[in-house]
Amino acid sequence: xxxxxxxxxxxxxxxxxxxxxxxxxxxxxxxxxxxxxxxxxxxxxxxxxxxxxxxxxxxxxxxxxxxxxxxxxxxxxxxxxxxxxxxxxxxxxxxxxxxxxxxxxxxxxxxxxxxxxxxxxxxxxxxxxxxxxxxxxxxxxxxxxxxx
Numbered sequence: 001x002x003x004x005x006x007x008x009x010x011x012x013x014x015x016x017x018x019x020x021x022x023x024x025x026x027x028x029x030x031x032x033x034x035x036x037x038x039x040x041x042x043x044x045x046x047x048x049x050x051x052x053x054x055x056x057x058x059x060x061x062x063x064x065x066x067x068x069x070x071x072x073x074x075x076x077x078x079x080x081x082x083x084x085x086x087x088x089x090x091x092x093x094x095x096x097x098x099x100x101x102x103x104x105x106x107x108x109x110x111x112x113x114x115x116x117x118x119x120x121x122x123x124x125x126x127x128x129x130x131x132x133x134x135x136x137x138x139x140x141x142x143x144x145x146x147x148x
Contacts (some may be wrong), residue, residue: 001047001087002031019076023083027051041055048088052133055084092132097139099148100126119143 005024012020030050035042040046058081065073067110104119120143127134 001027001044004099005031005087014143018077020083023080023111027084027087032055044117048133051087052086055081055088058084089131089133091135091138092127092130094138097123097127097142097148101142103144113147116140116143116147 004126005028009024009028009045010023012018015085027050030053031047034046034050036041046091055106062074062081083145100123104122108115108119120139123139123143124134124136127139
């Protein structure tokens, strides 16, 4: 992933794509900070986690700009989010996730909220091992509705 980011950075510089260059610089900076602060070489999984954190922060900012009706900032952040999404695995669609949840719930002795954490952990592991991105909020909501 680091190599891809560097190659994309060089390509953005050549194309004079300042938005793409800024997004990649932000990602690379966050990776470098983690490596320096923790004295480690980050793994692919950690890089994905870093990118997800940046994406989450941008989404929160986007919500604030939407409430303030700041169209210029909304447009800029949407463009940046589009670029960030190219570095993340795609999310599993809701129907597939519901099927995994239903499978986990049917294996239970009783439908009870006390099993929520266990089911979330099980389903999250299956989703990630299939190479998909897990949206924790969505997963939690789906599990909660399946157990209700």
